[in-house]
Amino acid sequence: MRCITRLALVGSALVAALLIHAFMNVSLSDGERHKALERQVHRMGDESTPKHSEDNRVKTVANVETQAEGVKLTNVSHPLNIFKEEGHPKIPRHQRNTDDGLEHKTGNNDKIPHRLNTDDKLVREATKNDDNPPALADQSASGENIADELHVLYQELRSDPATVSKEVMLAQKFTFIRIAMCGSQSLINPMATVAKKNVPSLTLTMVPESITKRRGEGYAFNEKLIFEYLYRYPIPYLSIGGHRFINFRRYGDFQPISLTVFADPVERFTKLFYLIRKVYMRQKRWGMKAKSNIQLRPEARNTTLARCAMLLDKNRLDSRLSQIIQRKYCGFELSSLARVMCGEDKRCSQHDATNYTLQEALKNLEDFLVVGFADDMETTVRVMERLLPFYLTGYQQEFLDQIEKETKRIHSLEVTNMLRRVLETDYVLYDAAKDRFEKLKQELKIG
Numbered sequence: 001m002r003c004i005t006r007l008a009l010v011g012s013a014l015v016a017a018l019l020i021h022a023f024m025n026v027s028l029s030d031g032e033r034h035k036a037l038e039r040q041v042h043r044m045g046d047e048s049t050p051k052h053s054e055d056n057r058v059k060t061v062a063n064v065e066t067q068a069e070g071v072k073l074t075n076v077s078h079p080l081n082i083f084k085e086e087g088h089p090k091i092p093r094h095q096r097n098t099d100d101g102l103e104h105k106t107g108n109n110d111k112i113p114h115r116l117n118t119d120d121k122l123v124r125e126a127t128k129n130d131d132n133p134p135a136l137a138d139q140s141a142s143g144e145n146i147a148d149e150l151h152v153l154y155q156e157l158r159s160d161p162a163t164v165s166k167e168v169m170l171a172q173k174f175t176f177i178r179i180a181m182c183g184s185q186s187l188i189n190p191m192a193t194v195a196k197k198n199v200p201s202l203t204l205t206m207v208p209e210s211i212t213k214r215r216g217e218g219y220a221f222n223e224k225l226i227f228e229y230l231y232r233y234p235i236p237y238l239s240i241g242g243h244r245f246i247n248f249r250r251y252g253d254f255q256p257i258s259l260t261v262f263a264d265p266v267e268r269f270t271k272l273f274y275l276i277r278k279v280y281m282r283q284k285r286w287g288m289k290a291k292s293n294i295q296l297r298p299e300a301r302n303t304t305l306a307r308c309a310m311l312l313d314k315n316r317l318d319s320r321l322s323q324i325i326q327r328k329y330c331g332f333e334l335s336s337l338a339r340v341m342c343g344e345d346k347r348c349s350q351h352d353a354t355n356y357t358l359q360e361a362l363k364n365l366e367d368f369l370v371v372g373f374a375d376d377m378e379t380t381v382r383v384m385e386r387l388l389p390f391y392l393t394g395y396q397q398e399f400l401d402q403i404e405k406e407t408k409r410i411h412s413l414e415v416t417n418m419l420r421r422v423l424e425t426d427y428v429l430y431d432a433a434k435d436r437f438e439k440l441k442q443e444l445k446i447g
Contacts, residue, residue: 150255154369157387158443169390170201173230173256174238177245179340181272182263183374187381188240190398195238195391202391203233207241223344227251238391244335245343245364255367259384262337262433263374265423266416269334273305276331300331305411309418316422319349337426341365361429370440371433377403379446383437386444 156164176191178184192204211225226246230239231253239256248255263271280294280301308330315321326333341361342348348357365371369387372380378396385395420427441447 150257150367153257157369158440161387161389164390166390170199170236173233173235174391175230175246175256175258176238176240177258177260177340178240178242179260179262179337180242180334181268181275182261183377184261186377186403187261187372187399190381190395190402191384191392192238192240194394194398198391198393199236201236203237205230205233205237205239207239207243209242212241212243223247223250227253244340244348245361245367247343257388258368259370259372260368261372261374261377261380262430265337265426265430266411266419267374268337269419269423270305270411272332272334273308273330277301280331296331297328299329303329303331306415309415309422312422313418316424322422336423337361338429341429358425358428362432365429365433365436371437373434373437379441382446383440383444386446 153164153168176184176188178188195202196204207226207229211222211229222243223246226241226243227248227250230237233239245258276294276296280296283294308325311325311329312322315325323333338357338361339348341364342357343360343364345356345360347355348360370380370384372383378399381396381399385392
């Protein structure tokens, strides 16, 4: 009898233990499911939250007087506050399916062909902070066709812009690459004014410095960030950015109509050399203290343009040493024209006039409708207005109303020759762009 009682007690204890164990497993499973759901919601929240802080909001083009990599100069206020100031645009893309394919609805109910979306995964990945290389699109079938379509459009605009329909022009996107010390600022404000006046549906934006200034030498992930930033805007848009050439085809999108302005490489270099010292002395004289102040090392303060040019000339074949000399003795590091036009590839950081940088930059010239010149601004404006009358009618008059003439500094022939050798790569690209611009002027019969 006792044995039976003991067996019954042991059995009851085992049953109770099994029930408790089963109950705990169910509870833990529910808890894990809740935690997984919380993690999923948290990730969704991270992806939907803009990554730009209040300090990194998009600056208006009119607020920047001049700019070079790693250098902030005097800000100037301007009444034209017409550029978007959000860290990320919040304008939705309105799309609908039709028999003719995807179309884009504008404010005036016009139907215009809309570009195809890239992979949704790419859009999600753009909000992450890791430095993975950009996801590339398969260009084997469509890359050449997309390039041909852009160049065909350019040829039509050069032949007779009136033959290009309103629908086609409204389906375009435009980008103006602003290169430091090339006088772009005098073109940007009047361009934005007349373009917005002629096409009210045009969105004006500026790529924020929080994106464009985060890389060092050739930062491929930066290209992806700029592309994703601009892709959020509806077409048509005009973007202004102090960034390098961006290959939109790499992500399966079509290349924008691109514009920029070059300046003589020696004039560009010497202009920044003297401007930095002028601003530094003004800060010192007025006792200005700010994080954005220009800092000059003692070596740079005591270095003349001739000595800066001599040091660079002696070490021009060593790209890394040249950068160190620029920062330490010249007081700045100025991106070459060839680097800007080459793009974000790490190979775009050499100085040799026969290397990948120059060849890629020369190739990318063909993706620009106009590469104008700082020493011929009025003709540059006339060419742009002639090619893009739909957007830029009245550009020349608006430009003349806002232009300010500058006086050139005269340098010794010895200094000029040394700097020309240092900037050899830029001069090869500059001369090629100059020849291209002269042919364009002849084609348009603009003297």
